[in-house]
Amino acid sequence: MTNAPSALDIARKLVQCPSVTPEEGGALAYLDTLLSPVGFQVHRPVFSESGTPDVENLFAKLSHGKGPHLVFAGHTDVVPTGDEGLWTLPPFSGEVKEGMLYGRGTADMKGGIAAFSAAVLQYLAEHGEPEGSISFLITGDEEGPATNGTVKLLQWAADKGEHFSDAIVGEPTNPDAMGDAIKIGRRGSLSGTITVTGHQGHVAYPHLAHNPVTIMAQIVSKISAAVLDHGTDHFQPTNLEFISIDVGNEAWNLIPKKATARFNVRHNDLWDAQKLSDFVMKNAKDCIPSSDFDVTLGLIPSNADAFLTRSDTLIQSFSESVKKITGRTPEHSTDGGTSDARFIKNYCPVIEFGLVGKTMHMIDEHIAVDDLKTLTDIYYDFLMRYFPPKG
Secondary structure: OOOOOHHHHHHHHHHOOOEEEOOOOOOHHHHHHHHHHHHOEOOOOEEEOOOOOOOOOOOEEEOOOOOOOOEEEOOOOOOOOOOOHHHOOOOOOOOOOOEEOOOHHHHHHHHHHHHHHHHHHHHHHHOOOOOEEEEEEEOOOOOOOOOHHHHHHHHHHHHHOOHHHHHHHOOEEEOOOOOOOEOOOOEEEEEEEEEEEEEEOOOOOOHHOOOOOHHHHHHHHHHHHHOOOOOOOOOOEEEEEEEEEEEOOOOOOEEOOOEEEEEEEOOOOOOHHHHHHHHHHHHHHOOOOOOOOOOEEEEEOOOOOOOOOOOHHHHHHHHHHHHHHHHOOEEOOOOOOOOOOHHHHOOEEEEOOOOOOOOOOOOOEEEEHHHHHHHHHHHHHHHHHHHOOOO
């Protein structure tokens, strides 16, 4: 291959694929046409599970001789566009205007996939196959339930005997400018519902009822005021937020029997599900005045534990590439939401680095074309460090 396509060319093609979760939309098929001709063995397994939509994924591998196995990971699925009439440019047009590439998924994260695809193709065009293996691990389920995507694709690859050395996820990690931050881990996430049960009655006769709303207000106030921790060397302080309080009561003269409060915790490595459950229940029970009330806690099973990358070598090498190309020393960050790195970390060290994420999931999502070129240069420089060319 003598003329590798640019990241902009690839990004525009990907954006033009309407791959709203769980639809493939042509995005994986397009990547197949890029990778197969240069020697990648491409597989596109579809995974299923009861109660969830089938999802197509892509695993592509190029292997030559003995050496490390580097994985580039990401997702081609995107969130819905909302009212397309509110967009300045059509959300799946992939149009460029005043130095910006517009479209759903440009930031999160078709731009990142385009950049590492372009970097790998450029490396192969200029230096041939490296001593080792390069793989692409691409899902169509990251923005959805994350049930039939990366978690199953990793197990599928492991069952075929694949062993990974390091992984890079192309999520948009930079808050303001290219070179701001590398994700070296992620906080954990846990969601749950507190339910207080009292005794229903008429508001004119409160002595004949036991109002769970009053108790729930005390619980929410007590837990919200608590300081869970002050953070650690690599993580921000743990944060618990209540996101709804519900009683399902449309009457004005009725004390309800039950009140519920839903919450989400973004936690550091000082906590796990059991410790958080114990904390919430202790504080809730402290607010229960008598046996006339009952409190229960229901947790949603989570696969999002707090974690840190296990390879200083990977972090250092990639940081040097970022600094060389951008002139900035990136922060080693663990903030933000969850990503598929939470699954990959069970198989190999993983970092995340991609574009500026200011417009992800927004109407008129867009990225700077210059940033796309910068990201490609960073990935390419890292490839040169990871797989030094022969001779």
